[in-house]
Amino acid sequence: MLLEFTVKNYKSFLDETTFSMKKAAKQTGLNYSLLKESIAGKNKAVVGLCSSVIYGPNAAGKTNIIGAMDVLRAIVLRGNIRNVEGETSPNTAASMLELIPNNKLASAQPVEFTVEFFTHEMLIRYHVSLDLGLFMEEDYPRKILQEELTINDDLIFQRNEELIFKNKKTIKNYLTDSADSNWDSIGGIARDSLNSEELFLTNGFKLIYAPSLVKIITEWFTNQFMVIYRADSMQLIKRFIDPQKKAVYVERTTDKAAKLFGINSNAVGYVVNEDETESKLYSIFQNIKDKKSVAIAAEIFESYGTIRFINMFPLVIRAIQTGGTLIVDEFDASIHPMALMSIINVFHNDDINIHHAQLIFNTHNPIFLNSNLFRRDEIKFVERDDKTHYSTLYALSDFGTTGEKGVRKHDDYMKNYFVSQYGAIKDIDFTPIFEELLATESKV
Numbered sequence: 001m002l003l004e005f006t007v008k009n010y011k012s013f014l015d016e017t018t019f020s021m022k023k024a025a026k027q028t029g030l031n032y033s034l035l036k037e038s039i040a041g042k043n044k045a046v047v048g049l050c051s052s053v054i055y056g057p058n059a060a061g062k063t064n065i066i067g068a069m070d071v072l073r074a075i076v077l078r079g080n081i082r083n084v085e086g087e088t089s090p091n092t093a094a095s096m097l098e099l100i101p102n103n104k105l106a107s108a109q110p111v112e113f114t115v116e117f118f119t120h121e122m123l124i125r126y127h128v129s130l131d132l133g134l135f136m137e138e139d140y141p142r143k144i145l146q147e148e149l150t151i152n153d154d155l156i157f158q159r160n161e162e163l164i165f166k167n168k169k170t171i172k173n174y175l176t177d178s179a180d181s182n183w184d185s186i187g188g189i190a191r192d193s194l195n196s197e198e199l200f201l202t203n204g205f206k207l208i209y210a211p212s213l214v215k216i217i218t219e220w221f222t223n224q225f226m227v228i229y230r231a232d233s234m235q236l237i238k239r240f241i242d243p244q245k246k247a248v249y250v251e252r253t254t255d256k257a258a259k260l261f262g263i264n265s266n267a268v269g270y271v272v273n274e275d276e277t278e279s280k281l282y283s284i285f286q287n288i289k290d291k292k293s294v295a296i297a298a299e300i301f302e303s304y305g306t307i308r309f310i311n312m313f314p315l316v317i318r319a320i321q322t323g324g325t326l327i328v329d330e331f332d333a334s335i336h337p338m339a340l341m342s343i344i345n346v347f348h349n350d351d352i353n354i355h356h357a358q359l360i361f362n363t364h365n366p367i368f369l370n371s372n373l374f375r376r377d378e379i380k381f382v383e384r385d386d387k388t389h390y391s392t393l394y395a396l397s398d399f400g401t402t403g404e405k406g407v408r409k410h411d412d413y414m415k416n417y418f419v420s421q422y423g424a425i426k427d428i429d430f431t432p433i434f435e436e437l438l439a440t441e442s443k444v
Contacts, residue, residue, distance in 0.1 A: 024377035040121035056382035061391030305334035323355030331361030
């Protein structure tokens with residue numbers, strides 16, 4: 001379960017910005033859409049939100065906040081801040097880190113990421129500060145400035161100019177035998193193993209101290225932190241292990257959902273051809289004459305919205321089954337709002353969402369600005385300053401409930417948004433462009 005994600009100096013987010021999935025204070029009468037987990041060994045519980053929707057005009061920075069999550073995930077999983085050659089991810093900044101720093105800065109400032117999440121009855125907080133140079137400074141000698149790991153509010157290690165270890169007791173059950181018996185003496189070995197471009201978490205700490213703990217952390221980033229950047233380029237997360245070439249795999253649950261959605265074929269399935277490594281979606285028909293099944297590329301018969309829904313639905317299933325956090329850029333593109341509302345309701349249903357899955361997405365569709373769908377602290381806005389071009393992020397709950405700008409539970413959120421009561425909206429008028437164009441043509 002994701003609780004908080006904080007970023008600084010990532011593209012348009014120059015100032016420290018926190019995306020919170022924690023229950024906001026003073027939200028009386030709003031006891032729905034909450035996930036409560038108890039921390040092992042402590043008389044303390046964490047309460048998270050099961051969903052969040054992000055609004056804002058085009059180019060405000062909505063995609064950037066999701067992109068920042070994707071970049072941190074990529075850095076942790078590869079364990080370093082070096083570029084990756086031949087990476088095909090739609091988020092180029094995840095493999096070319098020189099694209100990350102704000103492009104308006106004249107001097108280098110640290111890029112910082114912090115993530116706080118709950119897994120295996122542990123509250124885990126990981127922070128890293130990076131010196132990546134200036135925007136597009138590809139040959140800059142990169143350096144990890146700071147790195148911290150906190151478990152259940154206890155600091156485990158801190159890396160800056162020094163490497164400091166704390167609270168052995170908190171992670172005692174995860175320590176290797178040598179680390180447990182030589183906690184103080186192996187610190188020198190750990191310091192000597194540091195590389196300025198490599199994370200201590202997934203290198204020295206993993207090898208010398210607590211491989212089983214690091215495995216829990218990296219498995220959360222791998223399987224639970226499901227960040228889909230630019231969903232129009234979304235690739236199916238493989239659900240089949242080494243499928244047989246040219247065989248058709250029909251996943252029953254997805255196929256049932258596709259039929260409800262309104263597919264044109266008898267079924268949909270995935271095929272891996274001999275000369276390809278990725279599975280592709282096919283429509284499956286039954287030949288009227290010989291009753292044999294025929295698989296034809298789905299894009300020939302199905303709409304873009306249908307294909308996109310079918311590709312996305314396995315991720316929804318996976319999140320619900322595993323308690324994952326599904327974060328999707330442009331979640332609602334080309335998909336009918338009623339289908340999306342049904343998916344949102346699944347995440348809000350305590351009888352179905354038993355593993356505490358979360359759904360986070362950005363959108364331009366105002367239909368979700370509804371107090372019957374989302375709590376005030378679940379509705380976020382991103383706004384970009386016209387002069388500085390810096391982005392800011394805030395929640396509807398930040399306005400409070402009293403005063404002229406206060407937001408109450410039964411307010412008409414959609415109406416108030418369109419009269420700019422909450423900001424994060426632009427009045428766009430293309431008329432002068434066409435008036436100028438017509439005036440120019442009349443002179444010719």
